[in-house]
Amino acid sequence: MNYKNKTQRVTWMFRELQEGKILKKKELALQFNVSLKTIQRDIDELRSIFGEDYSPYHLVYSKAQGGYVLDAETTDILNEQEILATLKILLESRAFLKEEMKAILKKMYRHLPRERQRMIDAYVSNEMHYYVELTHRSSIMDKVYELAEASRGKQAVMIMYKKEHEPEAKAYHIEPLGVVFSEFYFYVIAESHNPERPHPVAYRIDRIEHIHCKQRFERSETQRFEESKFQQRIHFMHTGEVAVVKLRFSGTSPEAVLDRLPTGKIIKREASAVIIEAEVYLRGIEMWLLSQGENMEVLAPASLRKRMQERAEKLVNLYK
Template sequence: MNKQNIRLLTLFDKLKSGKFFRKSDEATRFNVSEKTIQRDIDDIREYLGIEYPGSYLDFNRKEKYYFINRQESKYISSQELLAVVKILMDSRAFPKEEMHQIIDRLLDLSVNENKKLIESIISNEKYLYESLQNSKSIFETLWELGKSIDTKNVIQVSYKKENEDLAKTKMLKPVGLIFSEFYFYLIAYEANEDLDFPKTYRVDRIEDITILPTKFKVPYSDRFQEGEFKKRVQFMYSGELLHIKFRYTGWSPQAILDRLPTAKIIQQDVTGVYFTAEVFGEGIKMWLLSQAEYIEVLEPAHFRETIAQTIRKIHDLYGEQ
């Protein structure tokens, strides 16, 4: 590459990353005249007009520097960007250093005049950000899992549960990746078991992964869908798929519909609001019990009895001594 090409690419890379430059500084840096830098500026301006519609090279007359200005209608808006960054930090999904890198790269997408405002709004939360206990980088693992899901390859993983000393080797048929309440989860069927429902595995507990050449088939009619699975699972505990009916006497039926996307109101009277929902058993049991006396499970009978047995055990724990 000749010197002109290197200079052009260097200037464009600086602008594209959200930075700016002054003509005089770059002329000194590259040991050329300001007239030469001006020709580079004209080339960059023309290139932006062709390849980046919605962006243009702007000039700050007061500070005398050039920068790329973006029309927010063509890109993520500053308001959208602020919301995304706030949600990302609240997830606590990544180690602090990685989270800061992601946020900084996202902020480079903002138009220059709004970048400092967003940085000011999030500065305290960013500084005080705390990742989860034992947080580790999982980007490479997520990528490998994503590839195996796409190609439908069986995988071998070393998986270590929280209270186990040694990791166990598992052969899995991966079908989905989901993020829920701080953690990423792999949704997979055990290759050596014949279950009607998949299991969930925390991605941060996978210590090693090998994509095997063995393929598995997912008939289109039974194709796993992360979105549909997530509608029916609570706290990432799967289990038997249930069709339940319950009565709610709390103050916000809307909160029930938001929490259980498959829930439907079938009746409402002075005794309460009656819902049906399609859910996986273990997680929904935990959530229903968290609602205390405001929810009564009505159907199915065996699930109602399971809830009742748990409540009796709780009563024994807190009953009169």
């Protein structure tokens, strides 16, 4: 190579360092047909680049290796174990379009040397090949960000929202409280001004066709929406009345139930069952309880127990 241009040399050395290579001054001077002083100036340039606040790397001289290498502050960058685990979660979520997932993979790979990139790619390439997009097949990243910003800035918005079985989108004026992800989809949670349904309302973001920000709305700190607390209570994004339920579980894994009910706790142990108490949104918990079959009995509240009895009778009649 006969790179007389400084930018060409520095770019080439930058790529070599990112791939875990060692830069040796004498070899570089011969390779580029320039002086040692020129190479030193190039190295000083690289040192300033990697010394920026946003870079987790530092360019250092290694006596043991006889050249300049990148020293990573490993606590500030993703390692291969973290990248693999995160990619598995993203692929399983199916939250993004296939091309968006490919772009995310490519960006995450940049945290690793080239040979480690190939190893991680071998673990996920088959899943990526057979990746199935959700049926709405729409990009929602910009909408998620815009609604999150509106929530943070306490901005009311007008959305054009199309429900699944309706022919056209309708206008809704909402006060966004926060954005959450659950069961494949992103949702914007909004304040309800319906006195008959005072609980928050969830709108699937992929069904929003247009967003128009309007004036600010007032919300005190005592009314602050907490996404994590909301998600601990909700199932399948159905809200409804918040209530404390008491359940008898006779299945094999109480741990799995508690993972599904983050607010839950075992209040009593019986010979072949446990009694669990949890604070939940009632509409959503009904759907999940049905999936537990005969392993789960609702003890309280009485209204939920009656509702589950009615559902069970309908199921029996369906299979007669």
